[in-house]
Amino acid sequence: MSSVNAQIKRGSAELAVLTLLARQPLHGYELAKQIEVQTEGVLRFDMASLYPMLHRFERKAWVKAEWQTLANGRRRRSYRLTPLGRKQLGPLREQWRTFFQAFQNVTGFQNA
Amino acid sequence: MPDWKSVVREHLRILSACSPEFTETIVEELGSHLEDSYEEYLRASMTEEEAFQRALDEINHSRKKWLALRLFKEDIMTAFARKIGLPGLLTFALAMILAWALDMAHIQPKTILLSNGAFLSLPVVWMCPLPVCGALGAIVSLRNGGSRLHRRIAAAFPAIIFGTVLLLISIAGYAISIFVPNYDWNWKFVVCGLGLWGFGYSLLPAIALLLGSALVDHTKTKHRTAA
Numbered sequence: 225m226s227s228v229n230a231q232i233k234r235g236s237a238e239l240a241v242l243t244l245l246a247r248q249p250l251h252g253y254e255l256a257k258q259i260e261v262q263t264e265g266v267l268r269f270d271m272a273s274l275y276p277m278l279h280r281f282e283r284k285a286w287v288k289a290e291w292q293t294l295a296n297g298r299r300r301r302s303y304r305l306t307p308l309g310r311k312q313l314g315p316l317r318e319q320w321r322t323f324f325q326a327f328q329n330v331t332g333f334q335n336a
Numbered sequence: 337m338p339d340w341k342s343v344v345r346e347h348l349r350i351l352s353a354c355s356p357e358f359t360e361t362i363v364e365e366l367g368s369h370l371e372d373s374y375e376e377y378l379r380a381s382m383t384e385e386e387a388f389q390r391a392l393d394e395i396n397h398s399r400k401k402w403l404a405l406r407l408f409k410e411d412i413m414t415a416f417a418r419k420i421g422l423p424g425l426l427t428f429a430l431a432m433i434l435a436w437a438l439d440m441a442h443i444q445p446k447t448i449l450l451s452n453g454a455f456l457s458l459p460v461v462w463m464c465p466l467p468v469c470g471a472l473g474a475i476v477s478l479r480n481g482g483s484r485l486h487r488r489i490a491a492a493f494p495a496i497i498f499g500t501v502l503l504l505i506s507i508a509g510y511a512i513s514i515f516v517p518n519y520d521w522n523w524k525f526v527v528c529g530l531g532l533w534g535f536g537y538s539l540l541p542a543i544a545l546l547l548g549s550a551l552v553d554h555t556k557t558k559h560r561t562a563a
Contacts, residue, residue, distance in 0.1 A: 252365060253372040271366060271394060276407055283414050301365045 237277060239320055240267060242305065242313045245287060249304035252278060278303055286312055338374065338388055340367035347395050351407065355415060362407055370395060419482035424493030427473030427545065431494040434469070435462055445536070454528050457536045463544045469494070470548025484553060491549035495542035502534050 240259050244250060250258065255278075256269040281287040286309030291299045305313070327333070344366045345351075351359045370391045377387035438461055445459040470491035474482075477490040489496070509526060 251368070253369045256369075271369065275362070275366065275369075279407065298368060298371065299364060300368050301361070 236267065236320070237269070237273065239313075239316050241274075241277065241281070242286070242309060242316065245303055245305040246310060246313055249290075249302045251292075251300040251302045253300075255303070281309065285309075337371075340370045340374070340391075343367070343370060343392065344395065348407075354407070358407075366395065418480040419477050419486040420489050420493075423473040423476035423480070423482070423487075423490035424496075426476055427469050427491060428494045428497060430469040430472065431462075431466060431541070431545075434465055435459070438462055450532075454525075454532060456532045458540070459536065463541055466494075466541055466544035467548035467551065470545030471552050472548070473545075474549040474552040478552060478556065487552065488546060488549050491545045491552075492542045493545075495538045495545055498541070499534060499538035502530055502538060506530050 240263075241255060244255060244258055252271075252274055256274055260268050278287065278289075282289055282303070285306055287303045288306050289301050289303050292302050293299050341363050344363045348362070348366075351362055354362075373394055374387050374391040377390045378384065382390065438459075443461050445457045445462070448456045448458065450456060473490040473493060474487040477487045482490065506526065
């Protein structure tokens with residue numbers, strides 16, 4: 225798979241994270257894994273990208289973090305989308321849809 | 337099993353400058369992430385040493401400083417907004433509303449003519465309720481976990497803004513005097529004028545505002561002693 229420009233990756237990161245969290249609450253490691261698996265490795269989050277973003281979302285009250293204690297006593301910080309975060313997701317999806325539509329119109333990629 | 341929290345603390349030392357609760361959250365969260373990675377590498381039939389090294393690489397690569405700095409920024413920005421920014425803006429807004437109300441009521445600052453021809457403008461009536469504004473800013477900062485320094489900055493915010501504006505005006509004036517030909521920059525006049533304005537609209541209001549902050553500190557100490 226060809227590499228994707230870093231700026232496009234960054235721009236799409238928010239949408240990817242919010243979309244996954246809209247389905248179910250996840251902790252950071254799960255999020256990173258699911259994005260990597262579902263995009264077949266095209267999008268790959270390292271810690272330097274993922275955690276500052278999650279904390280920024282938390283500050284904006286788009287996500288709410290809760291500690292979960294596992295059977296072995298270990299704790300994980302699980303993130304779930306808040307109603308405010310869900311509100312952000314709609315317009316964000318729409319923006320990307322418009323962007324890709326416009327891009328396809330220019331490049332004709334869907335027929336390539 | 338490696339102590340992943342210690343690994344994170346060791347590799348992200350800059351986080352020690354963050355608030356303790358934020359640091360603890362990050363250390364435990366990233367430690368848990370590394371432990372998950374480590375366990376996955378073990379499941380992929382790596383030796384413990386290899387798995388440890390691979391997990392370590394995730395935090396130890398070239399972007400570790402970037403990670404720490406971004407997390408640091410997230411915390412500082414939050415703390416700044418909560419403890420200084422919002423209470424400071426509240427104090428500033430209250431002070432401005434007061435100034436506007438006095439202007440509407442045609443209550444002008446007291447003007448004192450000095451012997452050298454300069455004049456000192458003293459907004460005496462405006463300064464009287466400023467301790468209340470300062471106290472309100474300090475209370476909001478206190479409620480948001482602000483330290484004594486945070487509370488003082490939040491309380492004195494309007495005076496800091498005025499002082500900064502005066503400073504910028506003097507810098508801009510000086511720059512103009514350099515770049516505009518035949519611009520007569522009268523240092524004596526400018527320094528005297530800015531000094532007088534700084535005294536009347538920055539220094540004295542700062543004292544009044546800090547008085548409010550000091551009252552909050554005093555009340556807080558009293559409550560603590562009583563408890």
